């Protein structure tokens with residue numbers, strides 16, 4: 157039984173065995189669109205909203221918190237890049253773990269990621285509803301009635317959240333090429349809005365706003381980084397598209413590392429600009445910190461509409477890529493028999509797993525419509541960090557067990573950088589409250605029970 161629980165799938169079989177009933181996913185996505193998937197998943201509420209919380213904890217030091225969180229992600233990003241280039245199969249951390257630490261751990265991380273992505277999409281969609289109102293208010297001075305635009309207890313049903321999830325579900329079902337194209341447009345729009353912010357901010361920076369630079373010292377920066385980490389989550393979602401990339405071995409490392417670098421540069425510039433024009437106090441006291449910075453720091457009140465629009469588009473692309481990633485992880489787990497394999501059937505024309513895309517989309521839209529989610533959101537960070545640990549471990553394990561496997565991209569200075577990736581991830585996890593750990597534990601326990609009842613018996617690895 158121990159043998160069985162920790163049985164690994166060979167890299168060769170993973171790469172060779174990708175079709176379901178003779179149908180395979182379409183290799184239709186190039187390097188620019190792959191990078192845009194990364195930027196699409198990453199830039200969202202983190203920079204538009206959470207920056208305020210970071211400023212409350214670290215003052216102007218929030219700028220360093222962005223650098224620190226970006227650096228912490230970089231080590232793991234390199235490990236993702238190595239594994240993605242040598243195992244160009246969808247499923248991200250789930251697949252890499254299957255090849256390195258065996259079926260049980262793979263199931264656990266897959267389960268973790270499916271739920272993490274699902275809850276994140278629902279929570280982000282709920283936030284989208286709030287942003288619709290902010291945008292309508294800033295532009296036309298009207299808002300939707302709370303009853304139909306907020307989840308209980310403030311309203312009855314969050315219709316905007318349902319709408320955005322359903323529209324994106326339909327798009328994802330129609331095709332990966334179409335989805336990647338729409339995402340690219342949204343990414344261009346959100347970057348344009350951030351460039352607008354940076355340019356305007358440059359004209360009104362006051363150096364006095366940077367002092368005192370570290371009111372809460374280094375500790376403040378670290379606590380802020382643990383929260384700001386959220387703003388960087390998403391680059392890993394690129395690896396869900398491995399099987400749909402035209403040239404995965406080369407393009408995936410470019411997209412993973414490229415999107416992380418692009419986002420880090422934007423984040424650091426935006427945070428310098430925001431602190432520079434308005435100071436940490438203005439940011440920490442607002443739930444639309446960037447708009448507040450422009451109106452209070454530079455007297456540009458009409459900027460609120462532009463930033464609300466930018467946030468809306470940004471969040472839409474996050475929902476798109478995360479939902480996409482979730483369907484591909486689920487797909488891989490069905491294909492391996494750990495979940496019902498029938499669900500992984502691909503549409504003959506669209507080439508997408510239509511059944512499970514629509515199923516997951518409907519489930520998430522119900523969740524988004526009715527459930528108040530703020531509490532569950534914190535689980536996002538712990539779930540993602542856990543995946544980072546396993547991916548870094550995966551790199552180290554494969555270098556032992558499969559030293560001469562072809563690795564189009566290799567993490568430099570292994571084992572130092574993967575070990576740093578593990579260290580940073582555990583460090584940030586340790587900063588999260590006990591209640592988050594408890595929920596996380598229960599969540600994984602439920603996963604183990606389901607595995608015992610279903611996956612253990614139906615796994616294709618055995619047959």
Ligand SMILES: NC(=[NH2+])NCCC[C@H](N)C(=O)O
Pocket residue numbers: 197198199200201202203272273276386387388389390474478536
């Ligand atoms: N898998 C996830 N939990 N993704 C959430 C991505 C959040 C994104 N980085 C943002 O700032 O909004």
